[in-house]
Ligand SMILES: NC(=O)C1=CN([C@@H]2O[C@H](COP(=O)(O)OP(=O)(O)OC[C@H]3O[C@@H](n4cnc5c(N)ncnc54)[C@H](OP(=O)(O)O)[C@@H]3O)[C@@H](O)[C@H]2O)C=CC1
């Protein structure tokens with residue numbers, strides 16, 4: 001049975017992953033949290049999952065590379081530097097990074113890319129997300145993933161088009177931009193709405209997470225799929241065959 005090591009094992013996600021792993025046919029090799037050495041776990045797990053914090057990512061990647069153990073990264077709030085480190089690690093081990101491991105959001109990303117491509121830049125795109133009061137990063141990793149899908153559909157990059165949380169006298173909207181708004185409160189698991197606003201009509205594509213097990217199941221499926229894969233950077237759509 002494939003043994004999964006969890007970075008961030010005592011957190012909200014880590015605990016759900018440990019609970020549902022046996023249902024998906026996996027066992028848990030162990031867990032690591034803040035101020036613990038990530039290296040021994042990388043050596044005795046078959047595959048690692050990281051749902052911790054961006055500041056720990058570099059050490060987790062180094063441990064995975066040193067042990068030759070594949071790594072699924074679910075942690076969000078990553079910077080371009082983190083993504084460069086992931087690309088470098090993926091030259092040595094199999095790595096899958098995604099802001100959302102659920103089936104629903106993975107499919108939503110594909111639908112958003114297609115809609116953006118077909119509608120063109122004259123349809124304004126705004127992405128609204130809401131999460132629980134404990135979430136520390138904004139926009140959410142999922143919102144950014146959806147924004148990247150929309151930008152790809154339009155043949156551009158999110159870096160060129162991104163506008164975060166407007167406030168004050170910001171002026172009229174610039175065509176082609178992709179706006180982000182983040183709400184925080186209560187116990188919301190994760191809601192995302194992608195609004196395509198055209199002349200006299202709107203299309204809204206969205207997803208509501210009702211339970212963290214949707215992310216945990218996806219993470220375990222990704223880990224089982226990634227174990228034994230050659231070095232490279234893989235996607236959740238490949239795991240789910242979408
Ligand atoms: N991709 C996806 O589908 C999803 C991604 N996420 C993302 O996963 C991450 C974790 O979310 P969540 O579980 O809610 O957060 P929590 O804050 O509940 O858990 C984070 C865990 O990481 C641990 N941690 C902190 N620093 C380190 C470190 N240096 N090394 C190892 N572990 C460390 C914390 O330990 P301690 O308490 O000791 O500090 C804690 O147990 C977030 O970035 C979130 O956005 C969440 C849900 C789905």
Ligand SMILES: O=C(O)C1=N[C@H](C(=O)O)C[C@H](O)C1
Pocket residue numbers: 076099100131135139140141142143189190191209
């Ligand atoms: O922190 C969370 O809870 C979640 N984080 C991910 C994100 O940033 O998109 C995924 C999910 O929405 C829950």
